[in-house]
Amino acid sequence: MAVTAVHQFAQCITCHAWSPDQSMVAFCPNNNEVHIYKLVEDKWEKVYVLQKHDQVISGIDWSRRSNRIVTASHDRNSYVWNLEGSEWVPTLVILRLNRAALCVQWSPKENKFAVGSGAKTVCICYYEQENNWWVSKLIRKRHDSSVTSVSWHPDNILLATTSTDGKCRVFSTFIKGVDAKDSKKGTSSDSKFGEMIVQLDLSSSWTFGVKWSPSGNTLAYVGHNSMIYFVDDVGPSPLAQNVVLRDLPLRDVLFVSERKVIGVGFDCNPMVFAADERGIWSFVRSLGEQKALSSGSRYGSQFSEAFGKFYGQSKHGVSNDAVEASRTRGIAHENCINCIMPLGDRGTLIRRFSTSGLDGRIVVWDLENEQDLLE
Template structure:
């Protein structure tokens, strides 16, 4: 694991290029900054500044090398690198509330965008008019869409929202792709078809993640729980409520292993090996034992401010000194992730290696 700081501003979202040599981050404002790794240093090489509102989502398509961004200004842009400069193309997302999250599909021929308008916009490129269009999934969603993830088949789309529900929809667009075959989630898949609707998630659903096979779906909610729904087990959901502060990001790193992180400033490892058996494995940020005296005075008072207590046991010994906002895969296949990253409210990024 290695720690790098991009300054004092919180990092609200980030994305990696294909080989993990460049990272796009937003320091909680309307700009995306792209850094490139040279040796041990990260050097700023581009700044994307078309948005007028705070950026809420970034995703970088590895094969086509396109970046999609969305923001509180209700807009989304697809960025293409031409002659050393990133050029934006406006997407017709047709929403009247802030965009909240965005995700490329596995084949990179479309992307999904969540928003406060209780809508998921599935966007695709129309060659005739040379622009990005969107189709809306509105059915059943009763509050802000907070998180999205694509099934490996490029058709199904999972969504977590602030109405305490987790859902799986079909995002099949017949104009651009072949008719999909049946999956464990269902066989009929017209656009917008609802294939899973799990209520009682226990809180806002902050993050969703399909397993490498697509047969399981994991999500984390604001009641500090991790849940896995298993399509091979009648879509039965297994919930594990942890003793930690709420988790806000979850990733599948192997067919049976999950990593989740959030307000405890530390990633945790979970396993789901047989239907109905979701277990906590371990904390992944093992701090070095430090005495109170070895922490700088500045850090000591910062910790007191964070925890509002003088109890020495509450000194922050984790690499992140504030909430982790997002986890991202850097390298490895979907079923065997080798490296992943975390960014947080402390302006820091940590690179983690996953030992299988």
């Protein structure tokens, strides 16, 4: 089985992130704190609690090289946490938002981070040495609704966003004095800060979970209409594909290689998508397939009951089968998965990853045992 470990850390987890050596995991248990657990003699122990935010924390990212944690919260602020001695010292980042911050990610070079917000803006934050201060620069008037997810291109300049206005956009975040003009002249370093490179209008509903492929050639994001979108050659003439899902919509995606994507969401089981040699993306299978097929009732009990009422028939009713099915909605998760993080060395091929969701679990998956999914 692909599941290697299941940890019930809390009632509900909004997001999680791993320390650079992956000996520690930080997550928000659906409140204003970040809990950090460490593996001590085969047991996970709570080692730090980061308390500074006033409201629910919606995003955590732990930088790999500089070992800094950035958090974003509904209280409209971000903090950058530095480990000094045995204490995590927070630095407030004034984002200048009038709505909640919804997601956050360090740039690949870790000299900037991006925050998406409910104020229809994206904040690009960078450190100003002379003032000893994180400065937030806003990309305004580009989004028509909340920014649900942000993702950095490997070039450290381009940023992709998804929004509840149904669009996916790519911006340049070039900041003078922070980003050096590339001598090789990539197209991205020519653009000014906040310039929109492309706007993808593929979905008629909310979009979530945007990610770049390891090389930065392909973009993947999901729609709340149970669709996943793949975009090649992001630029003036992008090549877009969509894959229609049979089941409930996804919330987040992860590229495990250039041609393979794991999607997680309301279906509770991670789904695998792959591109064939012609570059056509398709659904391969769900990582929890065995269970899903064996259970007689195909929907969890909340669905069965609702459908039973809808159709006015007893066979969908509260039979034991339906209750059983509800307990095993996913093979490892029992509720919506809203966060997926890569594990292992940073490379183009990811074998292991972790997921967290509304059921308060963090699950570690390994594709090594899934022979058909290895290239």
